Amino acid sequence: MKPMCRRHRIWPIEVVSLSAPHVDSFNFFLGKGLQEAVADIPPLEFSLKNDKRVKIVVTGATVGKPRLPPGAGQAKDYNLYPKECVERKSSYIAPVSVDIEWNVDDGEPFTHRQSLGEIPIMVMSNNCHLSGLSPKQLVERGELVNETGGYFIINGSCRVLRLLMSNRRNFPVALTRDSWRRRDSRFTEKGVMMRCVKDDQVSCINVLHYLNTGEAKLEFVLHREMFFIPLVMCLKALMDYTDRQIYHSLIQGREKDTYFSEQIKAMLGRLQDEDIYSHQMCKEYIGKSFRHRFTQILPEWYTDAEVCSYLIKYHVLIHLKTHKEKFDILCLMARKLYAFVGGECKIESVDSLSMQEVTLGGHTYLQYLREKMVDLMISIKWFLQVKDKKETGNWVVHEHDIKRAASKAKATGSAFQSFIASGALQSKTGCGLMQPTGLTVVFDHLNRMRDLSHLRAIHRGAFFVDMKTVEPRRLTGEAWGEISTIATHFMSHYQDGLGVIQTLFSDEIDTIIDFSSGFICPVHTPDGAPCGLLNHLAKNCVVLNEVPENPQALCQALTRLGMTPVHSTPPVPHAQCLEVVLDGSLLGFIRKSEAQKFANELRVMKTRGEIFKYTEIVLIPERKYGGQYPGLFLGTGLSRMMRPVINLETRTIEYIGTLEQLYLTVAVSPEEIEEGVHTHLEVDKTAIFSNIGKLVPFSDCNPIPRNMYQCQMGKQTMGTPFHNYSAQTTNKAYRLQYPQYPATSGIQHVGGPVDAG
Structure with missing residues (x-):
């Protein structure tokens, strides 16, 4: 492959949409996620006093698209667009309904479709009417020409579901x-x-x-x-x-x-x-x-x-x-x-x-709706049991009883709208989150940099704000300093260099081996209370929202390369084998002596597209002086952070994960490559920075605090966040009549979506 830009040594990679973590997760909720949730909800069974057994099952769920209400009068187009909601101070919502199937004593099943109200829809998602429109069509609709989406509109206010660390x-x-x-x-x-x-x-x-x-x-x-x-x-x-x-x-x-x-x-x-x-x-x-x-x-x-x-x-x-x-x-x-x-x-x-x-907004949305569907089933059960106690004789459940019981359930739509508007999640299960509040923030259109930072921001969690320790705030991998240099020297010239380093610096073991560069920006974080807790994703970092189309392809590849399945006996004793684990499931065993060759061949298959390109291949070798528990750990699940690097063996782009990067040696520039030491090369010398961090000119000549201040101050300056001023109702937006072009700018300013807004 040839570099796209010889002057800046930028390799061609996929364009990362700034709102992709938000929009893709919401699309997953609308599609496969909702199907998986419905299939996983267990049936609810109970008996009446006449020993009749009732069974209730949720068989389907549907989320519609925003439309004007039936009583809205005459209109040429009943589709509802975000611009109208902003102007009218209304909410961009769509109806959601579930299909309930019930029977008595395993008899003939009956189906009832129950509306759960209207839930907020994310702008630019698959159920948004702006999805798929060209820039020209967006302007004709009165929308932004560079609309990224990724936010909700509640009562005319735009709000973003936070990305949270988990x-x-x-x-x-x-x-x-x-x-x-x-x-x-x-x-x-x-x-x-x-x-x-x-x-x-x-x-x-x-x-x-x-x-x-x-x-x-x-x-x-x-x-x-x-x-x-x-x-x-x-x-x-x-x-x-x-x-x-x-x-x-x-x-x-x-x-x-x-x-x-x-x-x-x-x-x-x-x-x-x-x-x-x-x-x-x-x-x-x-x-x-x-x-x-x-x-x-x-x-x-x-x-x-x-x-x-x-x-x-x-x-x-x-x-x-x-x-x-x-x-x-x-x-x-x-x-x-x-x-x-x-x-x-x-x-x-x-x-x-x-x-x-990363805990994504669409996944939280999915868990909350699943909880509401379970609550609906329990509400129907309680209603029927109460009525059964009041009835005399041999009472039989009829369809109108199910409809009335379902209509008595608490409104789901209003709960979702309150959740997005306030950021407070009223959940019985907690939806796997460590905090019930502060889950949404206002998406204020102050300038383009502020918009972009909202979409790429990731928070460690409100639980850690009041903690007196610095561990949650620390950017792991002070691998940026002298200890990293020592570790690299040992790993390059000694057979078991990492083991020696772990022995010498056992108190700093997490600092030494956790090279986290390229995923979280080291300078784009605010000063004060949220410092180190509110971070931003690096420019090329992607958060996965897709799974392999053929999950069995990886298992078949592992068997072809020589893995012994878990139900078989390996040809050598287990003590001479490493365990192969895929997404938390033990698949089999490989020989320790052939583990590195096995992982290298699997990595080549990954770069050639023979297996899922976002597969995380983590070979943790057995160390004489300790280390992580050895094994070959493979990951193909959602929500993982990955970034592109150049595989020096195949000379192609390869996506690596946060745990995978610990056991790879990535060179920053071609001049640093050592034969037999480095396995990968960065696609860009500034890949460690976020979209905003890369805008700082001469960042290597300024102290680190100056980079941090620039990232913060840049989001507070006057700019042009949108061009449809006539359709905006916000009172915080400035209108810059005479914009100026900076005297000095980097490649991110030229190639990024900065001058567009």
Whole structure:
């Protein structure tokens, strides 16, 4: 490939839409996300006093497009456009409805479509009437010629759903937390946490705790309350295995770890001391213990074993669909936990960018609507049961009863409009968020730079604002300084250089290995209270909102390259193998001696388009001096941050992720490339900066605070945020009559959407 611009050495990459994280996530909500949510909602069953069993199922959901109300009078076009909502101080909303199917005693099913009101629609999304229009057509509609979208209009005010940082999904993280030790006298501060996310973006957190007695317990959350199940009891409830099979499943690869072996035997013995010997007895014991927690959503005729199956499906490792997959990954978490306790792997910080992803607005929208659909089903159940108690004789449920019960449910549309207008989420489940308020901000059209910064801003979370520690604010990877130089020197000239560095600087381990450049801008953050918490995405950083079209293609490629499937026995002992994990699911094993070659061949297939181009390939080798838990971890899920670099082997653009970048060596310029050391090359020397950060002239000649001040002050200057002044109602907008061109400007000013507005 030839550079697009020889003078500036800029390689051709895909143009990143500034509002893509917002618009694409909302399009996912409108399409596949809504389908996944409907398919995942379990049916609601209950009985009446005449022993008739009623079953209610949500079979579909539809979100319309904004239109004028039927009583709006005569109009040439009943489609509603954002310009009209801004002028009229109204909301850009569209109707949403759900299809409810119900039957009695598994008889003939009946269907009813229930309206849930009107919810706000994101501008420029697929359900917005501006989507797909050319600049000329936008101007004819009175809209902005460079409309980016990504915001909502509520009562004439434009608001943006914030991008929030969250823990990396479906990845076991070794942590120490003092709060865990304070839960019980037997608990320690050590554990392995996994944030599990399903296809419909519903999330839960499972933690495998290490106790001072040597055993392990699994934590899960039910109705915002924490519960703990012994590890072996959970494994026995998942699979109908003997104690010997469970022992060998846990110990594989760690046969020489006598402490781990003794603890497995002790945990199996404690289970027998409680007179629990079989798979069925485990399920009945767990189901009996938690039956009273599911009285609202499970019928009374469910057996204890069925209650346990429901608990495991919706609260334990929910990203996996089969019990065998959950069993395998729980064994992997146990092996990592005891390796962590034994000092064989290091602590992984959730404040590190490599252990984070982005919570997108469309995904929060989807979880909130799913919760409202479940509330509608429960509301119908309560209405019918109350009426059943009042009726005399053999009362039968009719269609008009379902319609009346559905109409009595709380309005969903008004809840969504209040959520966007105030930023406060009134949710029973919390939708996987750490904060219930401050989720939206005003999209004020002060100037073009301010608009762009709203769309690329990402917040760590309100929970960390009052924290007195600097860890959440710190830009991980002071790999910008002298320690990075030492680490690079060791890795370049010594076979196990990183291990030596980890030994020398064990207190700064997260700082050294977490090279987070290229994803979060190091200078575009405000000073004061939000400093380090309110950041902005780098220019080329993309947040994924697409999944592989053929998920099986990657699994087939892994098998062709020599991976042994998890249900087969590898040709060498497990101690000589690395585990292959795809999106939190254990797929198989590869030989340690061939792991690097395996990962390189897989990376070549990725750059050639033979597998999903956004696949994250993370090979964590086994280190003599510790490090992260070894294995080949692959990621294809949503919400991950990735950025383009040049693969030096194939001379093509490759997208890499935050965790993947830790184990790659990326050269900033061609002059720095060392044969056998560097694997990739930056597409641009200034790729670490955001769209606003790249506008600062001579940024390398100014102190870092000056770059930060320029990013902030630039968003407060007079500009031309729009050209349709006659259609605007804001009283904060300036109109610059005599614009000036800067005496000095960078390539971002010339090639970016700056002079356009």
